[in-house]
Amino acid sequence: MxxxxxxxxxxxxxxxxxxxxxxxxxxxxxxxxxxxxxxxxxxxxxxxxxxxxxxxxxxxxxxxxxxxxxxxxxxxxxxxxAGHSPDPVAAAVHRRFTELGGATAMLPTEDAEWVGAELTRRFGLTRWSFSLTATDANRWAIRLARAVTDRPKILVNSYSYHGSVDESLIVVGPDGRGTARPGNVGAPCDVTLTSRVAEFNDLDQLERELAHGDVAAVLMEPALTNIGIVLPEPGYLAGVRELSRRTGTLLINDETHTFSAGPGGCTAAWGLEPDLLTIGKAIGGGIPAGAYGLSAELAQRLLGREDLDLVDMGGVGGTLAGNALSMAATRATLEHVLTxxxxxxxxxxxxxxxxxxxxxxxxxxxxxxxxxxxxxxxxxxxxxxxxxxxxxxxxxxxxxxxxxxxxxxxxxxxxxxxxxxxxxxxxxxxxxxxxxxxxxxxxxxxxxx
Structure with missing residues (x-):
């Protein structure tokens, strides 16, 4: 050229x-x-x-x-x-905000259970909670993973995208070791203290990193997206699931961008079986919304822990999360638009x-x-x-x-x-x-x- x-x-x-x-x-x-x-x-x-x-x-x-x-x-x-301002979402938002009111009343709505059931139909995980962004959904999923495994580190793929999650800003350096992603702003600590990293499509590197026994969860996109689409090679995702189970490591699928793969993202399209799943952006039809799903077994383990503050200041929450307006928009998007x-x-x-x-x-x-x-x-x-x-x-x-x-x-x-x-x-x-x-x-x- x-x-x-x-x-x-x-x-x-x-x-x-x-x-x-x-x-x-x-x-x-x-x-x-x-x-x-x-x-x-x-x-x-x-x-x-x-x-x-x-x-x-x-x-x-x-x-x-x-x-x-x-x-x-x-x-x-x-x-x-979902497109800009699709009619079903605009109508649902108008009704909730103007006719009914109470966009953020700190009370649940029946829309939330409908959305949870629909997300279960699409992705398979049976228990859901909500956020305003996929970044927060990832942050809270990480906290839950650390709590239930009692392990400190999170493993991500080099140049994967999970929003501004601190633990995800790590890449594989020229020497093959983890290092801070270039340009990381105001990191609270050396990212190698909180995270491990492996190249996408590299099961050998993943196995070496998980062998340390300190990784609570693999947080990954089933296909890389925000660095250009990088598709999984045959057998790679099955290998990730086998390695994570063998080492007692949870698997979190971040489907925020890979939702484009179909109504249930890559998880449904490729028959994946994550322990947790995070998603955001598209599900709200333009209104801020995010969600994370858990398997029934994992949810039961967490809810049975009396030492975890899952109600007040335990680090898993947000006053605006799951608000009535977001839930109305998400229901309309999933029910009538992104069908x-x-x-x-x-x-x-x-x-x-x-x-x-x-x-x-x-x-x-x-x-x-x-x-x-x-x-x-x-x-x-x-x-x-x-x-x-x-x-x-x-x-x-x-x-x-x-x-x-x-x-x-x-x-x-x-x-x-x-x-x-x-x-x-x-x-x-x-x-x-x-x-x-x-x-x-x-x-x-x-x-x-």
């Missing part, structure tokens, strides 16, 4: 983004009271000099304050996998997206790959596709990513800004997918001919 040509195209697209979006540029320049000029600093992870500012969103469409409409394949990095039928539609569209991307890559003989996880597809600048998180991280090319993202955004298509991920929602259409295929091909034509 001609890097000089890439930089020339990137400069052109950056200038075009500034020309097209004067109101977003001015809003960003004037955000003097925001840390990093944005509501959350990760919003600065965007191609170009500033983010585009949201005006409105509905279904699979987003409109910015400069009046541009976009086909949205980002979908809130999974948070809007079994919707997932079938979304997966078919994702297959079409994958085929279009692969065709463009192969036609120009680029050394890239494309991977798909149900309704989620991603292209990576490596071939064969990376098999570990470390390999996937090494395949990143910020200049190339920015060019592709800006080229697409300037022509009305949004991808997830953290990587080249496209997610389908129930409102996505074949025409939306074909628009991306056409623009992706045009971007490659300009870059490599």
């Amino acid at each position: 001609d890097r000089a040509r890439l930089r020339q195209l990137l400069a052109r697209e950056s200038a075009e983004a500034e020309r097209l979006n004067p109101r977003s540029r001015a809003a960003y320049a004037g955000a003097d009271h925001l840390f990093g000029r944005v509501p959350m600093t990760w919003m600065n992870k965007t191609a170009g000099a500033f983010p585009r500012y949201l005006d409105a969103a509905r279904g699979a469409r987003v409109t910015d304050i400069d009046g541009h409409d976009y086909i949205d394949f980002c979908l809130g990095d999974t948070g809007a996998m 079994d039928e919707a997932f079938a539609h979304m997966e078919k569209l994702s297959e079409r997206f994958e085929d279009g991307v692969r065709s463009g890559i192969e036609r120009r003989e680029l050394p890239w790959s494309v991977s798909r996880l149900g309704a989620r597809t991603e292209y990576r600048f490596a071939n064969p596709a990376p098999r570990t998180g470390t390999e996937s991280a090494a395949a990143a090319d910020p200049e190339l990513e920015d060019y592709l993202h800006l080229f697409l955004a300037n022509r009305g298509v949004l991808l997830t800004p953290f990587h080249n991920m496209a997610l389908m929602c129930p409102a996505t259409t074949e025409e939306d997918v074909d628009t991306h295929t056409r623009l992706f091909d045009a971007a490659l034509a300009e870059l490599v001919g």
Whole structure:
């Protein structure tokens, strides 16, 4: 690839983004009271000099304050996998907040039991509790795992994603040992004191780390997602389950992003048997919601422990968690929007997206790959596709990513800004997918001919 040509195209697209979006540029320049000029600093992870500012969103469409409409394949990095403001969720939220009131009254609602039963149907685990984010669901699952096993450490895969959980910010270093993930902010202690790490798809490394006998739980995504999709090799997940059981280690499946694999995530699609499961973002249809599930046996063990404060200040809770508004939104999302039928539609569209991307890559003989996880597809600048998180991280090319993202955004298509991920929602259409295929091909034509 001609890097000089890439930089020339990137400069052109950056200038075009500034020309097209004067109101977003001015809003960003004037955000003097925001840390990093944005509501959350990760919003600065965007191609170009500033983010585009949201005006409105509905279904699979987003409109910015400069009046541009976009086909949205980002979908809130999974948070809007149900689409933006789907009608059943909007109606349920309006009824709960406006007609009934009591969005956060610290009282349970019958919606919560319905949601728990539906999560059991989908994922298999029989006892559920709720949070506002998947990050908190992971934090509380970790506490429960440590309590019931009396072991201090958590094992994660290198470059896996579990939100801002302290224990997860560890990667395999060049010497094969665990080390802090680069850029870890204000770590409370050396992460190797709380955590162990193994590469995804590496059972030998996992076995060595579990042999120490100090790991309470393996916290993992059944497929890596936030470093680019890394799919499990045949036999890997079965090996993880066998090793964890043999060493008395609990297994926590984080399905927050891998929920794209189907109505019950990878757990149902691949017949997995975790001891705990965490999920967030998508289940609330845009309203903050998270959940963690436990096996009946594990729940009984925990509830039978008189020494654990599971009611007041024991570290497993949150005043807003499980609130009536979140539960109403989650019920509406699972009952009427992210249904079994919707997932079938979304997966078919994702297959079409994958085929279009692969065709463009192969036609120009680029050394890239494309991977798909149900309704989620991603292209990576490596071939064969990376098999570990470390390999996937090494395949990143910020200049190339920015060019592709800006080229697409300037022509009305949004991808997830953290990587080249496209997610389908129930409102996505074949025409939306074909628009991306056409623009992706045009971007490659300009870059490599």
